[in-house]
Amino acid sequence: MAELTLTQVAKHFGGTPALKSVTTTVRDGEFLALLGPSGCGKSTLLRLLAGFDQPTEGRISIGAQEVANAATRVNVAPEARNIGFVFQSYALWPHMTVRRNVGYPLEIRRLPKPEREARIDAALAATALEPFGDRMPSDLSGGQRQRVALARCLVSDPTAVLLDEPLANLDVALRASMQEMFSDFHRRTGATMVYVTHDQAEAMAMADRIAVMNHGAIVQLDTPEALYARPRSRFVAEFIGEGAVVPLTGTTHGDQGAEATLLGTRLQVETDTQQPALACLRPENLTIAESGPVRARVERVTYLGGRYRLDLTAASGEALVTQSATRLSPGDQIGLALSAPWALPPPDRTHS
Structure with missing residues (x-):
């Protein structure tokens, strides 16, 4: 294996940038997910790693070997990169048995039987x-x-395994x-794996780290836990998990940490920036409490199995999301208590 x-x-495709000056490293033996909306550049990045496309700018290395360099026009062919690729469409030969499908790459190489x-x-x-x-x-x-x-990908003992939305055609x-099978395989083999998906539940369940992409750029590369708890931009905060992003004002820093005002309430916030302007309110930051300082109206109730998702509108107009163990009805007025949310920098300092 190799990084x-x-x-x-x-x-660029016809002068239009599909990927914009990406610099990153997939660690040796890591399971990295590329996550983002359609058209964000994640499949383009995967095809560049595989050698199916050539970069317009920049260079790519597998371990110590440079396999693509736009400036020097180095471009190692896909079959010489020893990269395994698993397609969404499976791409199996219908006239061959499973065994022959798996072994066909070795037939092409003329390996001894x-x-x-x-x-x-x-x-x-x-x-x-x-x-x-x-x-x-x-x-x-x-x-x-x-x-x-x-299996056909693995039979060649590849340096890395690239997977392009391999589960998109399967039922839930x-x-x-x-x-579970992909995760178990990764644990057993220690293979370097890059997994493209638009399904954040897949990425969160399997990946060591997730590269969240938008408009051809990696906007945050982090562990699943860090992406959820400490998003670095409004886009990541809204794309990962559930919740709402609301403005905050009047941040002060003291011995007890940072405080700010949001939804008309003064409370502690968690942040690593001096002047945050937004707060990421996850459902767990909002607790239904009749005496809570924030008033909200229930707009929609969705049963999730053992609990209910509540879509709310705060008295100040912001859309919020929380959960309840009991069923409420649209139109109900409730109180909310807030716990310390994660606070973000202003939008103009992020990729969102």
């Missing part, structure tokens, strides 16, 4: 496909086909099962 390094990498068979056996074992080796793809479920695509229950 993947991008240095000021940009990609004993070595080829041993590698196929190992890849099938790693993906729990040993009982299905003689089946055709048409006889498999969606999850089994996805595992065949992963099967996605959860496959998430």
Whole structure:
């Protein structure tokens, strides 16, 4: 395995930037998720790592080897990068058995048959496909086909594994099962993995770190816990998790930490900036309390199984989200107590 390094990498299509001067490193053995809305550049970044596209600017290295450099026109072919790629569409050969699908990359390389068979056996074992080796793809479920695509990727012992929304075509229950399979595989092998998704639940469940992308740039690269608890921009605060971003004023710093005014209430806030202008209010920052200082109207009630999501409008006009153990009704007036939220810098100092 090896780390993947991008240095000021940009990609333009017809003069339009799809990726803007990205500099980052995927650590050796790390599971990194690229997360963002459609068109943010995450699949473009993955294709550049794989060698399917060439960067317009910047350079890419796999370990100590430079595999792409726009200035010197170095561009190592995909098959010479030893990168495994798992497609959303599976891309299996319908006329080949599972075993032949998995081993076909080794046939192309003309590996001796004993070595080829041993590698196929190992890849099938790693993906729990040993009982299905003689089946055709048409006889498999969606999850089994996805595992065949992963096994075919693994059989070549790649330096890194790139996955482009591999669970998008699966139902909810099967996605959860496959998430466990990918996580278990990563723990067993220690493979460097880069996983593209627009589903934050997938990214949060599996990744060591998540690169949140927007408009062709990485706006925050952090652990799932840090992205949720300490977003660095309004975009990340609103894209990750549930909650609301509201303005705050009058921040002061003292021995007990920072205080500010939001929703007409003076309270402590958590921050690492001197002059925050926004607060990220997660559902857990709002507790229903009749004597609470913030008044709000219930707009919508959604049952989540054992609890209810409440969409609220504060008396000051801000939209809020919290949860309740009991059912309320639209139109109900409630009080809210606030606990210390995370405070963000002004919007003009962020990527949002």
